[in-house]
Amino acid sequence: xxxxxxxxxxxLGDPTRRAVIERLTQGPATVSELHAPHDMALPTFMKHLxxxxxxxxxxSTKQGRTRTVHIETAALAQAEDWLKTxxxxxxxxxxxxxxxxxxSNSH
Amino acid sequence: xxxxxxxxxxxLGDPTRRAVIERLTQGPATVSELHAPHDMALPTFMKHLxxxxxxxxxxSTKQGRTRTVHIETAALAQAEDWLKTxxxxxxxxxxxxxxxxxxSNSH
DNA sequence: AAAAAACTTAGCCATTTAGGTAACTATATT
DNA sequence: AATATAGTTACCTAAATGGCTAAGTTTTTT
Numbered sequence: 001x002x003x004x005x006x007x008x009x010x011x012l013g014d015p016t017r018r019a020v021i022e023r024l025t026q027g028p029a030t031v032s033e034l035h036a037p038h039d040m041a042l043p044t045f046m047k048h049l050x051x052x053x054x055x056x057x058x059x060s061t062k063q064g065r066t067r068t069v070h071i072e073t074a075a076l077a078q079a080e081d082w083l084k085t086x087x088x089x090x091x092x093x094x095x096x097x098x099x100x101x102x103x104s105n106s107h
Numbered sequence: 108x109x110x111x112x113x114x115x116x117x118x119l120g121d122p123t124r125r126a127v128i129e130r131l132t133q134g135p136a137t138v139s140e141l142h143a144p145h146d147m148a149l150p151t152f153m154k155h156l157x158x159x160x161x162x163x164x165x166x167s168t169k170q171g172r173t174r175t176v177h178i179e180t181a182a183l184a185q186a187e188d189w190l191k192t193x194x195x196x197x198x199x200x201x202x203x204x205x206x207x208x209x210x211s212n213s214h
Numbered sequence: 215a216a217a218a219a220a221c222t223t224a225g226c227c228a229t230t231t232a233g234g235t236a237a238c239t240a241t242a243t244t
Numbered sequence: 245a246a247t248a249t250a251g252t253t254a255c256c257t258a259a260a261t262g263g264c265t266a267a268g269t270t271t272t273t274t
Binding site: 010014016040041043044047048051064065066 | 261262263264265269270271272
């Protein structure tokens with residue numbers, strides 16, 4: 001029962017990876033540029049990039065020896081949708097309860 | 108550098124836990140009721156509930172021997188905010204790029 | 215041609231995670 | 245009083261995660 005939301009949410013469940021996403025909203029960047037602010041070995045950092053790519057949050061292209069990473073616009077919206085749906089259902093339910101409460105008051 | 112978003116997103120990165128959240132939008136439920144549709148041992152399932160509670164996604168109260176679990180309304184909205192912010196920054200950036208492109212066309 | 219830069223691959227390690235069983239506690243039911 | 249129900253606690257295991265180092269490949273630069 002594995003869902004795209006699994007890899008998506010766990011990808012965002014790490015501060016390094018969220019920082020990368022935040023950085024990428026400012027525009028594409030190379031692996032080295034993305035790595036620079038993070039105090040960890042490059043291979044370790046590359047694994048984080050791989051997780052982001054598996055989650056469909058970024059894609060990358062290589063030119064010569066440098067790889068440039070881009071944010072994937074659609075992915076953020078998808079998870080936002082899931083959260084929005086859950087919240088909407090919840091709030092509708094609260095509204096119905098409120099109505100029921102009002103009606104029973106008027107008895 | 109641990110953030111409330113860490114526990115939040117990883118809590119949602121599991122299908123069992125997302126199913127529990129979806130169920131709870133329909134209204135509160137006891138541990139047994141929540142457990143019933145999931146083919147796993149109860150102690151295992153309880154750990155999932157604990158993760159949801161740590162993430163601030165649910166809370167629960169015990170009456171007699173039964174514990175009732177409720178969804179925590181505010182939490183979903185917080186993560187939605189994070190995603191919305193990232194998407195907004197990204198889209199603003201695309202808009203600025205589009206303007207630049209238009210301006211350089213008019214030369 | 216040699217050296218530096220920018221990744222990549224391979225493999226190691228500690229901790230966390232997601233699953234399980236067994237045994238226990240506390241409350242209802244009969 | 246005895247039994248069943250609803251959780252809870254304690255502990256075990258396999259796999260995934262997040263970190264590392266060392267060594268390799270492929271471009272650029274000098």
